[in-house]
Amino acid sequence: MGKVINRIRYLFMAKPDRTSWENFSDYLISQGLRMTGQRKAVFEALFRQSGHFTADQLLQDARKMDDTVSRATVYRCLPLLVDSGTVRKIDVGQDNKFYALNESSATFKAQVICSDCDRIFDVDAPFMEWYGRTVSEKLGLEVNDQRLQVQASCPTFASKGACAKTN
Ligand SMILES: [Zn+2]
Numbered sequence: 001m002g003k004v005i006n007r008i009r010y011l012f013m014a015k016p017d018r019t020s021w022e023n024f025s026d027y028l029i030s031q032g033l034r035m036t037g038q039r040k041a042v043f044e045a046l047f048r049q050s051g052h053f054t055a056d057q058l059l060q061d062a063r064k065m066d067d068t069v070s071r072a073t074v075y076r077c078l079p080l081l082v083d084s085g086t087v088r089k090i091d092v093g094q095d096n097k098f099y100a101l102n103e104s105s106a107t108f109k110a111q112v113i114c115s116d117c118d119r120i121f122d123v124d125a126p127f128m129e130w131y132g133r134t135v136s137e138k139l140g141l142e143v144n145d146q147r148l149q150v151q152a153s154c155p156t157f158a159s160k161g162a163c164a165k166t167n
Helices: 018-030 037-046 055-065 071-083 126-139 155-160
Strands: 087-090 098-101 109-114 120-124 149-152
Touching (some): 037 055, 055 071
């Protein structure tokens, strides 16, 4: 399945781990780029995010570490973080693009999105691996990517009829 099972895990205040750091540094070198103070701040800000985050949330935290980080810095750095496999882009079909740390986990995650507050919940969906593999094998194809998104009402929406807009 390879890339199919791009895995996300809900992380709270994870510590930047050595492997992610080395991967990202190696990737920059391979692209002829340097690990600047600004890129370092963006990288470290990643580990202050909980679960899914937007470029703006990353910007706010990166600025706390290095106030010279601009929106452009973050927008230029994000594709590098995605290409190096450090983070994963999550397209939930909304204006805001979300990102998440690309932690390895054995199980495919599906996203369940609240229709009102846009909060994103990850759920284990191991059947998706089976489904992707089965369908592609039947057709003699190789799966490159697959996603499952479910629109739902979060508990607040369900009980109060509206949510605080958190995302
Ligand atoms: Zn909600």
